[in-house]
Every structure is written in C-alpha cells, then in structure tokens.
Amino acid sequence: MNLSERDLKVVWHPYTQMLNALPPIPIVRGNGACLFDEDDKCYIDAISSWWVNIHGHAHPYIAQKVAEQLQKLEHVIFAGFTHEPAVDLAERLLKILPANQTKVFYSDNGSTAVEVAIKMCLQFWHNRGQQRTKILAFKNAYHGDTFGAMAVSGRSAFTAAYDSLLFDVDFIDLPDSANIEALKSQISNLKSQLACFIFEPLVQGASGMIMYEAKYLDQLMAHCRQEQVLLIADEVFTGFGRTGKAFACDHVSVQPDVMCFSKGLTGGTMAMGLTTCAQFIYDAFLSEDRLKTLFHGHSYTANPVACSAAQASLDLFLADSTMENIRRIENRHRQFAMKIQNHPRIRSTRQTGTIIAMEWETRTDTSYFSSLRDRLYLYFLDAGIILRPLGNIVYILPPYCITDEQLDYIYSKIENALETI
Numbered sequence: 001m002n003l004s005e006r007d008l009k010v011v012w013h014p015y016t017q018m019l020n021a022l023p024p025i026p027i028v029r030g031n032g033a034c035l036f037d038e039d040d041k042c043y044i045d046a047i048s049s050w051w052v053n054i055h056g057h058a059h060p061y062i063a064q065k066v067a068e069q070l071q072k073l074e075h076v077i078f079a080g081f082t083h084e085p086a087v088d089l090a091e092r093l094l095k096i097l098p099a100n101q102t103k104v105f106y107s108d109n110g111s112t113a114v115e116v117a118i119k120m121c122l123q124f125w126h127n128r129g130q131q132r133t134k135i136l137a138f139k140n141a142y143h144g145d146t147f148g149a150m151a152v153s154g155r156s157a158f159t160a161a162y163d164s165l166l167f168d169v170d171f172i173d174l175p176d177s178a179n180i181e182a183l184k185s186q187i188s189n190l191k192s193q194l195a196c197f198i199f200e201p202l203v204q205g206a207s208g209m210i211m212y213e214a215k216y217l218d219q220l221m222a223h224c225r226q227e228q229v230l231l232i233a234d235e236v237f238t239g240f241g242r243t244g245k246a247f248a249c250d251h252v253s254v255q256p257d258v259m260c261f262s263k264g265l266t267g268g269t270m271a272m273g274l275t276t277c278a279q280f281i282y283d284a285f286l287s288e289d290r291l292k293t294l295f296h297g298h299s300y301t302a303n304p305v306a307c308s309a310a311q312a313s314l315d316l317f318l319a320d321s322t323m324e325n326i327r328r329i330e331n332r333h334r335q336f337a338m339k340i341q342n343h344p345r346i347r348s349t350r351q352t353g354t355i356i357a358m359e360w361e362t363r364t365d366t367s368y369f370s371s372l373r374d375r376l377y378l379y380f381l382d383a384g385i386i387l388r389p390l391g392n393i394v395y396i397l398p399p400y401c402i403t404d405e406q407l408d409y410i411y412s413k414i415e416n417a418l419e420t421i
C-alpha cells in the first residue's frame with residue numbers, strides 16, 4: 001500500500017468529503033515556496049498552506065531556533081510558571097502592535113484566539129456589573145470552527161448542522177459610502193446591549209476574499225468607540241504583512257481594544273494563537289473577588305517551542321527584505337490584475353497587499369461546491385501549483401519569499417486556464 005492508501009484507511013481530513021475525495025498527495029519536503037511530492041515534483045504553494053506560511057517552507061533559521069529551544073525546554077505549565085520565549089515574544093510583539101495593546105494571552109490557534117477575545121469582552125462587562133451580552137459581527141464573517149467562533153461567523157452550509165445551537169449575534173453589512181450612516185444608527189439602536197463588535201479588518205478571507213475600504217471601517221470603529229462597544233480585530237489571517245502593512249489595523253486610525261492572531265504568527269511552523277488587549281480590559285479582571293478571574297487556558301498555552309518559532313518568524317518578518325518582498329508581490333499582482341481584468345471570463349479582480357482575488361464568470365453554480373472550482377483546482381495541481389478556489393473565486397496569497405519567476409508561472413497558468421477551463 002502506498003501512503004495515500006494507508007492515509008485513507010485511518011485518517012479523516014478537514015473540510016473533505018471522504019466518500020469521493022481524491023487520494024491526498026503525500027508531501028515529503030518543502031523549500032521556499034515549493035512543496036515536493038514523493039517523485040520530487042514541485043508544487044508552488046500559492047496559498048501559503050491555508051494562509052499560514054509567510055517565509056517559505058522548512059526555513060533553516062526557524063528550524064535552527066526551534067531545534068535549540070527543543071533541547072532546552074519543550075514545555076512547562078503556564079499557570080504559576082513562565083519562560084523567556086513567552087515573555088520575549090510578548091514584549092517584541094507589543095512594540096509593533098497598535099500602541100494601546102499592553103497584554104498578551106496565549107492559546108493554540110485562530111479559533112481559540114477568537115474564543116478568548118469574546119470571553120474577555122463578555123466578562124469585561126460582567127465584571128463591571130453591566131448587562132451587555134450581545135455581539136455584533138459582519139455578515140459572511142469567518143472567525144473559526146469552534147462553537148463561539150462559529151456563532152460570530154456568518155451562517156452557511158458549514159454551520160447548518162449546528163445553527164440552532166449557536167448563540168444569537170447581530171450581523172451587519174460591510175460598510176461603504178452608501179450605507180455607513182445607516183450602519184451607525186443600527187449600532188446606536190443596539191448600543192446598550194452590545195458587548196463588542198468583532199470583525200476581519202479589510203479582508204474577509206474564508207467567505208471569498210471580500211474586501212472593503214479602510215476609511216469606512218475606521219468610521220465604524222470610531223462610532224462603536226463612541227457607543228462604548230468594545231472592538232475586536234480578528235487579524236488571524238490579515239496579520240504579519242498580508243495586507244501590505246504589518247497589521248490590517250495599521251490602515252485605520254482607531255485602535256482596537258482586543259486583537260487576535262495565529263496563522264502567520266509562527267511563520268506557519270507551529271500551531272499557536274494569541275489574543276492581545278488594552279490595559280483597561282485587563283484591569284477589569286483585577287479584583288480581590290476571585291470570581292473576576294479570566295478562567296481560560298489550554299494545556300499547551302505559550303508552548304516554548306511554538307514561542308521560539310514565532311520569535312524566529314518575527315526576526316525574519318522585521319528584516320528589511322521582507323517588506324521589500326511584500327512590495328514586490330503587491331506590484332506584480334497589480335500588473336497582473338490590469339492585464340486580465342477585461343478578460344470576458346473575469347467578472348472582477350480585487351487586491352489588498354499580497355492578496356489578489358479573481359471572480360470568474362460562470363453560468364452555473366458559484367458556490368464552494370461548484371464544479372468549476374473542482375476543475376480549476378485539479379488543473380492547477382496538474383500544473384504544479386496549489387490554488388484552492390473558493391467557489392468561483394481564484395485567489396493567490398503566496399509566501400513572501402516567492403520568486404518573480406514562480407509568480408509569473410502562476411499568472412501564466414491562470415491566463416491559460418481562462419482560455420481552456
């Protein structure tokens with residue numbers, strides 16, 4: 001039996017209908033933007049392995065730092081104990097986050113970072129004895145797959161089996177010039193019950209790389225602040241350079257009260273989540289009354305090896321060459337968008353930073369389950385490119401180390417697909 005066959009006997013894969021799933025492709029090693037299979041065929045990782053990899057695969061610097069940490073300390077309980085990697089990482093991150101962020105809470109992934117953020121905000125009001133229990137979110141939002149994170153995400157085919165169990169959330173449209181005033185009054189009408197507003201700044205990733213303007217987000221955030229609605233920026237996807245600045249919130253002037261990170265945090269090396277908050281949120285949990293404690297934690301909270309991967313990833317992220325690479329990818333994406341935007345099979349193109357998305361014209365189904373999606377996915381795989389269209393939306397978000405030649409190859413295959421698929 002080969003590895004794919006052994007896999008199908010014992011493994012259940014994420015977001016995969018196992019009845020008719022194609023055998024998974026065994027990957028043996030990675031280098032830069034390339035992943036290599038058993039025959040040493042290179043697949044260009046044009047989606048950064050589900051958006052996590054920012055510096056390329058098996059980066060020798062991250063590998064070295066992780067190896068060193070493993071030989072010193074692999075893990076220690078994080079209640080009552082601490083360690084250098086966790087403290088150092090928190091100090092360094094807070095220096096580059098919006099200035100009001102002063103405390104870091106560690107967890108395991110993006111969904112847990114969101115759970116912690118929601119619990120911080122709900123308990124903030126609880127601890128102050130105020131009845132604010134409702135949450136505001138954007139329609140079509142995606143904040144993760146655990147129950148709280150699902151509840152603040154849009155209802156969809158992915159949540160249908162659990163919808164009746166998800167707590168009620170007030171969903172609003174994305175802001176634009178036409179609806180911004182109406183959204184503000186909607187928020188004002190709900191304000192006395194609203195604990196917080198959670199949003200993906202600038203780009204809604206999982207719902208199809210839907211983009212909206214920073215200036216209207218800024219206005220919405222300012223209005224929430226005025227109405228004392230706490231602001232949670234979910235930067236799990238947008239953090240660490242994706243949008244062209246270090247963080248998507250660097251595009252707006254209002255600073256969020258709480259922020260969530262994961263994905264690019266460790267450069268795509270280890271699972272880790274992180275929730276940061278402003279001092280006044282933290283202060284609301286300080287009390288002689290033990291019931292005001294934030295009762296949340298995971299077994300692997302602040303795992304030292306994950307922290308050292310994040311430290312190493314941060315070293316690389318802060319090097320000048322990384323921002324230069326981000327600029328380079330932005331420019332190349334822009335030129336490519338201009339080249340194809342009038343193609344009859346392209347309904348629209350959009351771009352924020354290193355993310356480019358193309359909506360394909362299709363007479364049939366545009367859903368996540370569309371057959372166009374499957375044909376495109378297989379076509380690109382065959383060409384040695386990993387692209388996973390969301391329905392009829394093809395997007396590229398590469399590791400920042402991707403070469404111009406690799407980008408041009410991806411673009412040329414997309415142009416070819418426009419003629420043939």
Ligand SMILES: *Cc1c(COP(=O)(O)O)cnc(C)c1O
Nearest residue numbers: 109110111142143144205236237
């Ligand atoms: C991926 C994602 C999450 C969930 O992160 P996981 O690590 O997959 O649990 C949360 N929020 C946003 C915006 C995401 O893109």
